[in-house]
Amino acid sequence: MLAMKRLPSPLDLPGRDARGSGMAGRDRHKDTQVTVTGMALAEPMVDDDTLLARIAGGDRGAFTVLATRHTARALSVAQRVLNNAAEADEVVQEAWVKVWTKAGRWEAGGSARFSTWLHRVVVNLCIDRRRKQGFEALEDAPDVPDPSPAAGSLIARRQMSETIAAALAGLPERQRVAVSLCYYEEMSAAEAGRMLDLSVPAVESLLARARRALRGRLTALGITGVGEDEE
Amino acid sequence: MREPINGAGGKEAMGMAAFQALLEQYGAEPRRWPDDLRKPAQALLAHSVQARAEQHRAAMLDAMLDRLDAPVISDDRVARVVAGALGDLPVPGLVRRRIPFAQRVGDMLGGWRQVWPRAAGLAACTAAGILVGAFSPVASTAAGGMGGEGAVTTATTASDLPSALFTPSALESLFQ
Structure with missing residues (x-):
């Protein structure tokens, strides 16, 4: 079992980190189909800082607006890390309760973004949960699909998705989180670093090691065409 | 890098x-x-x-x-999670209120008024225990001196507490 270090919680010390980001399109969520519900649209001009100030005063309406605004992305992050929808729901729900209890400590007008703060909480909760549960063994991976004959079929596509998920699940936790945040959620290394309490080079190192490991795992599972080294 | x-x-x-x-x-x-x-x-x-x-x-x-399926996050799912979080929020009335120091001291002193009779009873029991303990070494010493019969002697002494309390040797040991 891999030892995981619990990341310092931003809710214990809501740090003010730089807003800078080096990735184009990092706020794009091409894979996440979400439409904002009417509750969030009711107060489209109210910024997060204002809502947090209201939440600190016990305003449940402001809480609902803020939660509705950010839950979809938080769910996406959690589900990418946990690879489990039900657990992701629980983690995000728990994160919002923490936001409610710690909202008074948020520094309005600072350079940090609330979403970074929230996602850091979510990632920490995910890591805690994974650490308690242990790691899913790669032996639990589904059967490797035959990539050529049935590649277009729904079943083959699902099997391939499960195989990729299993390969990701076999990565060390931090590598998997880095891939989830930077590759799938398209966050910058700087933003992921703030969530993981790591420097940009450290995140880049995790990403590089993760890609090498994934290429090796997929090749070992018999999947070709992943840019493996030619022999 | x-x-x-x-x-x-x-x-x-x-x-x-x-x-x-x-x-x-x-x-x-x-x-x-x-x-x-x-x-x-x-x-x-x-x-x-x-x-x-x-x-x-x-x-x-x-x-x-990219062939990994993306999370499907519907409006219903978002609403369910938000509603769940709302349901889990601490109720304001149940939140632990910080009590001022002076009030805490007053409460503590007030509490002592109800506690002192019990404390006196406990002190009396403790004093009685000390008295009993003061006599026990006499019996143990005597037992130690008798070698193999020590265990029997000690048991006898402990079970015959009134006589042990009022034997002359025990009273003498109190004032030595």
Whole structure:
């Protein structure tokens, strides 16, 4: 079992980190189909800082607006890390309760973004949960699909998705989180670093090691065409 | 980790090693590359066949990773999670209120008024225990001196407490 270090919680010390980001399109969520519900649209001009100030005063309406605004992305992050929808729901729900209890400590007008703060909480909760549960063994991976004959079929596509998920699940936790945040959620290394309490080079190192490991795992599972080294 | 500058190619040029590192970290898609490296990397791609081959190789892994199903996050799911969080919020009336120091001291003193009769009873029991303890060493010492019969003697002494309390030797030991 891999030892995981619990990341310092931003809710214990809501740090003010730089807003800078080096990735184009990092706020794009091409894979996440979400439409904002009417509750969030009711107060489209109210910024997060204002809502947090209201939440600190016990305003449940402001809480609902803020939660509705950010839950979809938080769910996406959690589900990418946990690879489990039900657990992701629980983690995000728990994160919002923490936001409610710690909202008074948020520094309005600072350079940090609330979403970074929230996602850091979510990632920490995910890591805690994974650490308690242990790691899913790669032996639990589904059967490797035959990539050529049935590649277009729904079943083959699902099997391939499960195989990729299993390969990701076999990565060390931090590598998997880095891939989830930077590759799938398209966050910058700087933003992921703030969530993981790591420097940009450290995140880049995790990403590089993760890609090498994934290429090796997929090749070992018999999947070709992943840019493996030619022999 | 980064090697964005290649001295041989000028200030803005990127070397092949740096480009390979970029691909290993961020994949083949330029939109994922850091802003400060995108332009030099694209410049290298424009004139390097090897760079394009490396990008193609990285794109193969990207294509495989993209086959992972995206999380399906519906409005209903968002609403359910938000409603669940709302239901879990601490009730304001049940939140622990911070009690002023003076009030806490007053409460503690008030509490002592109800406690002192019990404390007196406890003190009396303790005093009685000390008295009993004061006599026990006499019996134990005597038992120790009798060797193999010690255990029997001690048991007898402990079970015959009233006589032990009022034997002359016990009273004498109290005042020595």
